[in-house]
Amino acid sequence: MGGSLGLALRAADPSIHVSGYDADAAVAREALARGAVSELAGSAQSIHAGVEMVVLAVPPRAAAALLDTIAPALPQGALLMDLSSVMLPALAALLEARPVPLAERYVAAHPLAGSESSGIGAARADLYAGATVLVGRPLAPASPGSPGARVAALWSALQAHPSAIAPPLHDALVALTSHLPYATSVALVRTLRRTGSMTRALAEAAGPGLRDTTRIAGSPSALWAEILSLNGPKLIPALELLEREVRALRHAIAEGGPALRAHLEEARAFREELSA
Numbered sequence: 186m187g188g189s190l191g192l193a194l195r196a197a198d199p200s201i202h203v204s205g206y207d208a209d210a211a212v213a214r215e216a217l218a219r220g221a222v223s224e225l226a227g228s229a230q231s232i233h234a235g236v237e238m239v240v241l242a243v244p245p246r247a248a249a250a251l252l253d254t255i256a257p258a259l260p261q262g263a264l265l266m267d268l269s270s271v272m273l274p275a276l277a278a279l280l281e282a283r284p285v286p287l288a289e290r291y292v293a294a295h296p297l298a299g300s301e302s303s304g305i306g307a308a309r310a311d312l313y314a315g316a317t318v319l320v321g322r323p324l325a326p327a328s329p330g331s332p333g334a335r336v337a338a339l340w341s342a343l344q345a346h347p348s349a350i351a352p353p354l355h356d357a358l359v360a361l362t363s364h365l366p367y368a369t370s371v372a373l374v375r376t377l378r379r380t381g382s383m384t385r386a387l388a389e390a391a392g393p394g395l396r397d398t399t400r401i402a403g404s405p406s407a408l409w410a411e412i413l414s415l416n417g418p419k420l421i422p423a424l425e426l427l428e429r430e431v432r433a434l435r436h437a438i439a440e441g442g443p444a445l446r447a448h449l450e451e452a453r454a455f456r457e458e459l460s461a
Contacts, residue, residue, distance in 0.1 A: 186268045186296065187242025188308030191221035193343045196310040204233060215305045230258040238264045238339070244411050245269040249278040256287055264332055266292045270359060271415045272321050272352035292336045293321035293352055295359070296345065303405050314344040321352040360419035367409060368424060370402040 191203045205222030206229050207213040216222050226232070229251060232239060239259060241248045248267050252275070259265060265287070267275050272293040279291050298316035299307075318340045322333030324347055337347040350358075377387055377399075413420060437448040 186299065187240065188216055188219070188221040188305040189298075189310070189312035190240060190242065190268075190343075191216065192219070192308055192310035193313055195220060195223070197342055204231075204236070206231065212305050216308075219305065219308065221305065221308055229254050232258045232260060232263075234260050236260055236263050238266055238335075241265070241267045241269070241275075243269075244408050245271045245274050245415050246411055248275040252279055259287065259290070264290050264292055264335060266294050266336060268294055268296065270295055270363065271412055272355045274415050276321065276352050290332060292332045293355075294336055294340070294347075295319040295355065296340075298345075303408070313340070316345050318345045318347045319350045319355055320347050321350060321355060324349045356416055357419045360416055360423050364413060364416055364420045365423045365427065367401050367404065368413065368420065369427065370399050374399050374402045 187205070191205060194201050194203055202224075203222045204224050204226045205213065205216050206226040207216065213225050217225055232255070239255060241251060241255075243251065248269050255265065269275055272295065276291070276293055280288050296313055296316055296318045298312050320333060320336055320340075322336065323331075324333045324337040326334035333349065340347040378384075380387065434448060437445045
């Protein structure tokens with residue numbers, strides 16, 4: 186996410202200065218070589234006095250932990266934008282442990298873009314073009330240069346579509362639209378794994394449906410373990426609903442006839458509504 190943002194910013198405005206830091210020196214050097222950053226910072230708190238925005242493109246727990254490091258070094262007037270896919274943990278840490286002026290400069294933003302690939306090697310300058318970005322702030326300026334308006338302007342300049350959302354609602358929605366699909370994909374792959382010696386046959390018989398449905402199970406497991414754990418209060422009820430639906434489908438298949446067709450048709454019709 187961070188590498189793609191740097192590439193997109195520099196493609197949109199070659200004169201823009203992007204300073205970057207990564208705890209892994211090899212990743213940092215690759216980001217510089219690929220042009221995602223203009224220069225490398227020596228540490229997370231090495232922030233230029235004239236910086237307009239500091240962006241955290243790290244897992245949610247790391248974002249919360251970095252607040253102690255970044256808060257004292259954040260220049261006056263600069264925004265702190267977090268790209269974590271779960272908004273409440275970092276936001277809660279900020280509100281509990283930081284003075285109000287910093288809390289007022291924090292903006293959670295979740296771009297709905299990307300794939301199962303991760304790291305600077307998967308970064309693309311066009312990743313955010315056409316993508317929705319959920320922003321945990323009102324976008325309409327309550328005052329000139331409000332945080333939400335500034336963040337919205339940045340994403341709009343990258344041809345993305347910023348949309349305001351309250352952080353609690355964000356976490357509830359992504360539990361259904363992102364975290365539940367990932368968990369479902371994992372469960373399907375683990376179900377197939379239980380066939381044991383049929384692995385080769387499964388691979389040979391796998392069509393687009395299986396590949397599409399299981400693609401996100403190939404995402405980085407460490408990151409997803411953190412996301413699912415942090416958003417567990419919202420995800421667990423969604424999983425319970427899914428379990429009920431799986432049982433209902435099993436009963437419909439056993440019964441067959443009109444009941445099964447009606448079950449499938451209801452799903453097909455709602456899928457069209459979601460895609461409209």
